Amino acid sequence: xxxxxxxxxxxxxxxxxxxxxxxxxxxxxxxxxxxxxxxxxxxxxxxxxxxxxxxxxxxxxxxxxxxxxxxxxxxxxxxxxxxxxxxxxxxxxxxxxxxxxxxxxxxxxxxxxxxxxxxxxxxxxxxxxxxxxxxxxxxxxxxxxxxxxxxxxxxxxxxxxxxxxxxxxxxxxxxxxxxxxxxxx
Amino acid sequence: xxxxxxxxxxxxxxxxxxxxxxxxxxxxxxxxxxxxxxxxxxxxxxxxxxxxxxxxxxxxxxxxxxxxxxxxxxxxxxxxxxxxxxxxxxxxxxxxxxxxxxxxxxxxxxxxxxxxxxxxxxxxxxxxxxxxxxxxxxxxxxxxxxxxxxxxxxxxxxxxxxxxxxxxxxxxxxxxxxxxxxxxx
Numbered sequence: 001x002x003x004x005x006x007x008x009x010x011x012x013x014x015x016x017x018x019x020x021x022x023x024x025x026x027x028x029x030x031x032x033x034x035x036x037x038x039x040x041x042x043x044x045x046x047x048x049x050x051x052x053x054x055x056x057x058x059x060x061x062x063x064x065x066x067x068x069x070x071x072x073x074x075x076x077x078x079x080x081x082x083x084x085x086x087x088x089x090x091x092x093x094x095x096x097x098x099x100x101x102x103x104x105x106x107x108x109x110x111x112x113x114x115x116x117x118x119x120x121x122x123x124x125x126x127x128x129x130x131x132x133x134x135x136x137x138x139x140x141x142x143x144x145x146x147x148x149x150x151x152x153x154x155x156x157x158x159x160x161x162x163x164x165x166x167x168x169x170x171x172x173x174x175x176x177x178x179x180x181x182x183x184x185x
Numbered sequence: 186x187x188x189x190x191x192x193x194x195x196x197x198x199x200x201x202x203x204x205x206x207x208x209x210x211x212x213x214x215x216x217x218x219x220x221x222x223x224x225x226x227x228x229x230x231x232x233x234x235x236x237x238x239x240x241x242x243x244x245x246x247x248x249x250x251x252x253x254x255x256x257x258x259x260x261x262x263x264x265x266x267x268x269x270x271x272x273x274x275x276x277x278x279x280x281x282x283x284x285x286x287x288x289x290x291x292x293x294x295x296x297x298x299x300x301x302x303x304x305x306x307x308x309x310x311x312x313x314x315x316x317x318x319x320x321x322x323x324x325x326x327x328x329x330x331x332x333x334x335x336x337x338x339x340x341x342x343x344x345x346x347x348x349x350x351x352x353x354x355x356x357x358x359x360x361x362x363x364x365x366x367x368x369x370x
Contacts, residue, residue: 038281078370120301129306141341145366148340152333156326164224 007048016054020107025051025114027049052117055104059121060165062090063128079176083129084149084178090125091154091161091170100165105162105169126151153177194242196222200237202285205292210236210299237302240289244306247275248313255317264323264325268314268335269363275310276339276346276355283352290347312335338362 015036019028030051034044048054070086077085094101108114129147138146157173167173200221202212215236219229235238256269262270279286293299314332323331342358352358 074297079335080369084244102275116301116305117302123304141345141362141365142369144344145337147335149334149369150328152337156329157335159329160326177326177330178288180326184265184327184331185336 001111001160008037008039008043012039012044012047013054013057013100017050017103017107018167020112021103025107025111042133052114055108055114056117056121058093059124062093063124065093066090066125067128067132071135073136075136079133079136079142079146080149082136083133083146084153084174085177086129086132087125087154088174091157091174094168098161101158102162102165106160122151122155149181156180193222193224195229197224197229197232198239198242198285201236202288202292206288210292234359237299240293240299240301241302241306243278244309247278248309250278250318251275251310252313255314256320258321260321264318264327264331265320265334267321268318269312269338269359270332272310272335272339273356273359274343276359280355283346286343287347287350289342307336307340310339311325334366338366341365343360 016028016033017030025034028051030044031041033051033054034041037044048057049157053165066083066086066089068086069089070082073082073085106169108118109138126147130143133143133147153174156177157170160177161167161170161173168176196244197218199216201218204217204221211234215229215233215252217227218239219226219234222229241339250276251268251271253271254274255267262312286321293303311332314335315328318328318332338359341362342355345362346352346358352363
């Protein structure tokens with residue numbers, strides 16, 4: 001028996017993931033998601049611009065977090081360490097969404113248009129990080145290089161984190177990827 | 186007096202750049218480009234899928250070059266150095282297209298949809314480089330980290346190269362950006 005859930009947005013996200021998994025992203029409509037979540041299509045479109053947005057719901061929050069945490073990192077941190085603090089904080093937003101993140105990654109990997117959207121999201125995160133480093137007084141090309149490097153670390157750490165059912169903490173995945181980056185000769 | 190040019194493709198590229206610069210990308214049609222280049226619209230579409238493709242003409246050649254040169258780099262090179270050899274060779278394809286590259290960058294920077302396409306092209310270059318490193322026997326996460334780092338260096342070196350009328354050689358821009366990357370703490 002389904003228990004009553006006031007969280008319509010969460011219900012729509014869960015319904016969408018199930019449908020994308022079962023039928024495929026292309027074969028699922030916004031109407032299907034609304035129906036499965038027990039809401040009207042109108043409610044769906046009050047929350048999301050389209051079905052794709054269900055998967056990119058947290059992107060803006062992550063961008064803002066990366067920016068704000070990078071700007072506020074201790075002054076003595078190097079540009080790369082400040083940016084890594086930012087991306088670690090963004091990753092921590094996902095801490096209690098591991099199962100969601102695993103399923104979402106699988107769905108994105110199966111759809112070229114979602115992969116493109118994911119790349120653009122990472123590019124936006126790089127831009128936020130570069131901007132934050134500029135606000136810390138870091139000049140070019142160091143700001144861009146450190147921001148790209150930190151987002152690359154995020155990308156690699158995230159891939160590791162969603163590859164296992166019981167992964168290390170996200171911050172540990174970041175530390176591991178950052179160490180490998182620093183070891184490049 | 187215009188001299189006779191057998192190179193229809195080159196004429197279309199030059200005509201497109203002039204029109205994109207003068208009128209803006211959105212205000213230029215494939216028909217305008219064909220007319221200015223003295224070819225039929227049909228000829229235009231035999232060479233390019235759409236007007237956007239005029240600006241991304243060399244992308245596949247660059248991806249293949251990065252891949253092949255990275256694979257063939259001396260065995261003793263580190264993964265990062267092998268990838269840097271690949272992106273340097275890709276950059277050298279642009280050596281005699283500096284003025285074109287400057288104008289093209291300005292046009293891309295003014296158009297969000299072209300910027301997205303450019304990001305996807307860089308992502309494809311990262312993918313080619315990662316694949317080439319795998320073929321050299323480099324494992325994850327080092328292959329991804331080295332490939333992303335090399336493409337970041339390409340991106341930063343390219344930005345520097347197109348920022349000046351008389352820039353250093355592309356390979357020197359790469360060396361400079363790679364040194365700054367290695368100096369990140």
